[in-house]
Amino acid sequence: MSGTATYRDAVRAGIRDALIRDPRCFLMGEDVGRYGGCYAVSKGLLDEFGPERIRDTPLSESGFVGAGIGAALGGMRPIVEVMTVNFSLLCLDQILNNAATIRHMSGGQFSIPVVIRMASGAGRQLAAQHSHSLEVWYAHIPGIRVLAPATLEDAQGMLWTAIVDPDPVVIFENVMLYNMTGSLPAEVRPVDIDKAAIRRAGTDLSIVTYGGSLWKCMAAAAALAEAGIDAEVIDLRTLRPLDDETIMASVRRTRRALLVDEGWRSGSLAAEIMARIVEQCFWSLDAPLARVCSEEVPIPYPKHLEDAALPQVSAIVEAARRIMGAR
Amino acid sequence: MSGTATYRDAVRAGIRDALIRDPRCFLMGEDVGRYGGCYAVSKGLLDEFGPERIRDTPLSESGFVGAGIGAALGGMRPIVEVMTVNFSLLCLDQILNNAATIRHMSGGQFSIPVVIRMASGAGRQLAAQHSHSLEVWYAHIPGIRVLAPATLEDAQGMLWTAIVDPDPVVIFENVMLYNMTGSLPAEVRPVDIDKAAIRRAGTDLSIVTYGGSLWKCMAAAAALAEAGIDAEVIDLRTLRPLDDETIMASVRRTRRALLVDEGWRSGSLAAEIMARIVEQCFWSLDAPLARVCSEEVPIPYPKHLEDAALPQVSAIVEAARRIMGAR
C-alpha cells in the first residue's frame, strides 16, 4: 500500500481498512457500489465486500443519511457518502436535528457513531450548483466533529479515527485533491485529529487554512519566501472543534495572520478564526488580520470566471504582502 | 392601525397591506389559513382574502418553498411562511441552489421576487430541535437579502420593502418578539433596509446585535449607563448585506465593540462582524473585540438551562465591563 498513490486511493484505503477491521462498518451512498463512487473512491469495494456492506442507495439524501444515523443508533458503524456537499443540503435536517442533537437531548443515553463523507469545493468548472464549500455551516453545529483532510495520510488515517469516534463525524474531501499523488504509509494508522498541523514553519506571518486551499497556501508561501517573507502555514485539519492552541501559539510568534478559506467571505470559517484570534491574541497583533475567501457570487462555469471567484495563489501572496507592509 | 399593537400585529399589517396593494401577492405556508398561523400572525387573513391568496400548504417545506420560487419566476409576488427556521433546513436546497442562484447562473435573465418569512430563536422552552438561530447560515448566501426586524415599525415596513425587492428576501422574526407591544404608524410605510439603526447612541463602546437580542442589549446598555458606561447599541436590521458603514463609523468613535448574537458562537454572525471590524478598523481599536453568543449546545428544555445557554443581559453587561476594563 505504500508508494505512489492518489488522495482517492488514500480515502479508499481508509474505508477498506475500516471495513476489514470492524464488521459493524459498512459504506452506503449514491453510486458507491456498481459505479465505484462518483469520484471513483470506492471502486473495487463492491467486489471485495458485497452489496450488503457496499450499499448503493437511491437518490434520497435525507432518507439514507437518516438511515445511517438510525443504523448508528442501532449499533452499526456506517460510513455514509453524500456524493457532494451540494446535495447535503437535502439532509441537513437529519444531520443537525438528529445526528448532532440526540445525544444531548436524550440526556446522554445514545451515541451516534456515524461517519458522513462528502466531496466539496470548486475548481472543476461545475458551475453554481455544484461548487459549494459549506464547511463553515457544518463547523457551526455543536454535537458533531468536522474534518477536512488535506493530505493523503490524513485522508486515509482520519477515516479510522472517525470510525472509532463515538459521535457523528463529517469529513470533507476537496474535489481538487482526489488526483493529488503522494505516498501512503505501509500500515494504516489512525491519525490524531485534535491538532492542527504546521505544514510549513515560518516566522513572519501565519497563514491559516484547510482542505484544498492548503496547497495554494503552500505555493504562496514558497513565492513569499522568494520575496523574503517567511510564512508559517497551518492546516486546520479539524474544523470543529478548532485547535485554538496551535493557531494562537503561531500567531503569538508571528504577530500577523492571514486566513484562506474557499467559502464565501461573509460568514466564512475564516471569519470565525479571525474572531478567535482577536479574542485571544489581540495584544500580540502587529497588523490587521486579513482573509482571502471566495467572491460572494454563485460560482460561474467558465474557467476564467471560476478562477476569479476562488482564492488563488496570487491573491494569497498579495494579501500576505499587504499584511507585511501594513504600518 | 396606530396605537398599541404587538409585533405580531405589525407583521400581519405588513402582509395585509402587501396583499391589498399588489394583486400578484399571496401568502402560503403551513397553517397560515384556517389555523391563523402558528404564531397567530395571519389570523383573519383567510377570511379577508380567501384560500387562493392565503394558501394552506401540506407539510412539504421543500415543495412549497420551491413552488414559491417558481411562482416568483412566473411573475407572482409570493410571501412564503416557513413556520420556523428549524424546518427551513428542509428547504435550504431550494433557497440556496435555486432562489439565490438562478439569477446569476442564467446570466441575469430572471429575478426571483419571493419573500420567505420564518420565526427563529429560542426562549420558549421548546428544546433542541425547535430553538435554532441560523441567521448566519442565510447571511452566508450570495443572491439573497436577509432581514431581521426587531421593532414593530420594521416588522411592518420591511415586509413591503421585501415585496418590492426584485430578489429573494428572507425575513427572520424572533419568536420572543411576537408579543412585544408598541405603536404602529397610522400609515404603512416601506422602511429603508440599507442601513443599520443606532437604537441608542453612546460613546464608550459599540454593542452590535440584531433581532431578539436587541432588547437584551438595550437593557444591558441601561444597566451599563448606571455604572457610568455609555454604550451605543446598533441594530443590524439587515443581515445580508451588512451595513459596514454604520458599524465602522460607530466603532471608530467608540473604539470598542461587543457583538451579541443568539447563534452558536463558532461560525456566528458575530464572528463575521468581528472579522470586518478587524479588517476595517483595526487601528482604531482600544480593546479586543468580544462577543456574547449562545453556548455551543443543543438548547435544553428546562428554563434554567435554556437561560444558561442563551445570551442574557447579565452576560452582556459583564462582557461590556470586561472590554472597558481591558488595558
Add this chain to the structure above:
Amino acid sequence: MTGAAADKPHLSRAHARELLHQMQRIRSFEEKCAELYTQEKIRGFLHLYIGQEAVAVGVMQALEARDGIVATYREHGHALARGLDMGRVMAEMYGKQEGSSRGRGGSMHIFDAAGRFYGGNAIVGGGLPIAVGLALAERMRASGAVCVAFFGEGAAAEGEFHESLNLAALWRLPVLFVCENNLYAMGTALRISESEPEIWRKAASYRIAAEAVDGMDVVAVEAAARRAVHSLREGEGPFFIECRTYRFRAHSMFDAQLYRQKAEVEEWKKRCPIRMFGDWAVAAGLLHPDEIEAIGREVEAEVATAVRFAEAGTWEPVADLRRDVMTPGEAS
C-alpha cells in the same frame, strides 16, 4: 365494538384488563399534564394524545423488548405503553434530571435506551429515516428484531416519508410504519393536505403491504399490528398500517381550534377508545365494572406517585450544560 374486535374472541381477561389499564394510564397521565401545564409546571409545547390511546397500546402488544420504537412529539402515550416508568416520564415533562432524558428534552423528546425508545422527534417526518436505519441495523445483524415508526398523517406529505418507504421496501427491512391519521395536522385538514387522503394507499407505490384499521378500536389495532409484526419477522419486508383516529384535544396548548367544529369533536368523542373498549369488555363478560373502577384507582395512584416523583426531582446543575454534547472518554 366493531367487527375486527369481534374477530378476536381469544382475548383473555388478563389481556383485556391490560389493554384497558394501559389506555387509562395514558389518559390519566395526560389529563394531569394538561392541568400541570396550566400551573406552569410543564412548559414549552405539550401535545396531548388523548383520543388516540388505542393506537399506541394496540401496537405495543405486538412488540418484544428487543424491538425499537421511533415516535413523534406526541409520544407520551407511546412511551407509557412501551413500559417507561411514569415517574420518569413525568419528571421529563417537568424538566427534572430524574426525567427519562435528564429533563433536557421535555414533552417532545422522551428517550429511553433500555426500552429501545428512540424519541420523541419534533421534526415532522424526521423520525422515519431513523426507523429505517434502526431496522437496517437489525437486518444486517439478523437479530430478528423489528422497528416501529409512529407518525401522523401530516407527515405523509413530507419527502422523507416517501424516501423512507422506498428505502425500507427496497431493502425489505423490518419496519412497521404506523400512521396515526387523526385527520388534522395542526389546523390543516387531511383533505387540504393530501390529494389522495387514503394514506394507506400510498404504500402501494412502494409495493408495501398496507391496511387501514379503526384506530379507536384497540383490539383491531392489536390484531393488525400482530399480523404486521409477524410478517416483518418472517422477512417479508416493511408493513404499513393506517390507524384512523382522532385527537380530542387541541393540537398543542396554544391552539384555539378554529379549524374544526365542536360538533365534529363531540361526534368522535362518542367513539372514545377507552369507554368503547371498557363497555364492550363488560358486555362480553371479560371485565367486571368493579375491575374497571379498580383500574381507575390504580392509575390515579400511579399518576399521583409520578407527580410526586417529578415534584421531588431536581434541576440539572447549570454546570452540566455542556455535558453530553459529545460522548465523553475514549472512542469505542
Add this chain to the structure above:
Amino acid sequence: MTGAAADKPHLSRAHARELLHQMQRIRSFEEKCAELYTQEKIRGFLHLYIGQEAVAVGVMQALEARDGIVATYREHGHALARGLDMGRVMAEMYGKQEGSSRGRGGSMHIFDAAGRFYGGNAIVGGGLPIAVGLALAERMRASGAVCVAFFGEGAAAEGEFHESLNLAALWRLPVLFVCENNLYAMGTALRISESEPEIWRKAASYRIAAEAVDGMDVVAVEAAARRAVHSLREGEGPFFIECRTYRFRAHSMFDAQLYRQKAEVEEWKKRCPIRMFGDWAVAAGLLHPDEIEAIGREVEAEVATAVRFAEAGTWEPVADLRRDVMTPGEAS
C-alpha cells in the same frame, strides 16, 4: 414502429420532417459536443441526451410559446427542441458570453426567458417544485398556460418528487410531469433504486392521471403529450407521463459504464428513435430518403454555424463577475 405511432395516421409530411429534423439536430449537436469535450472546448460535466431525443421532441410538439419548461442537467435536447438558437446553446457550452446564460451556466444550466425555458437544474429533483410554482402562477392568473417538468427516473426517489406531485394534484395545477426513464441514475439501475419500478404507477398515490409510453417512439410521445396537455388546459389537474427510453452514452464524460453490459446498450441502440422513425416515415411514404439526407446536411450546417458562433464568442470580462448576483436598479 410501434402500435402507438400507427394509431396516428394524420401525420403530415411536413410534421414528419419536422420531427426527424428536430431529433437529428439534437443528435448532431451532441455528437459535436462530445468531440468538443475531448478537445477541451467544453468543460465541467457534460451529460448527453443521445438516445432520448424522441422524448424532448415529442413533448415539445404539444406546447405553445406561453408554456413553461423546467429540465435537468441533461437538457440540451430540451433546449434545442424548444427552439433555442443552437449557436447560443453552443456558446453556452463553451462558456462564452454570447451563450444563452451568458456562459455562466454551461451545459447544465441553459436558461432562456424568451423561450420560457427555466433551466437546466443540476440538483436531481430540484426543478420539480419550481415547475409546480410556475404552474401555480399560471393558474392564479388563469392564463391557460401549462408547465412541463422533465426529470429522470432517478429523481422519483427524492422527497421533492413526492412533495411536488402532491402539491400539483392538490391544487389541480397544470403541470405535465415527464419522467424520462432511461433505466439508470448514473450507475444505479432502476431495480436497485425503486421498490416499485413502474414509475408511472406512483402517480396514483396522488390521484394523478398517468401513463407509460414508448419513449423511443416520437409519435407515441407526441400523442401522449397532446392528450396530456389537452387535459391540463381543460383544468383537469396535473398529468404524468413515463417515457421509457435509454441513454446510449455514458452518464457524463467521466463514466466508465461498469454498471451495464455492452450488449444491453447495443440492444437498445437497435431502437434508436431517429433511425426507427426515419425508416418508418420512408416506408410509410411520408419522407423520401433524399429528404432525410437533406435534413442531415441542413443539420450539419447548423451545427457548424453554431460552433463557429461559439468559437467567435467572447469571454465575459472578469469585472462582470459580480453582475447579476442581485437585480440592479430600482425595485419593480
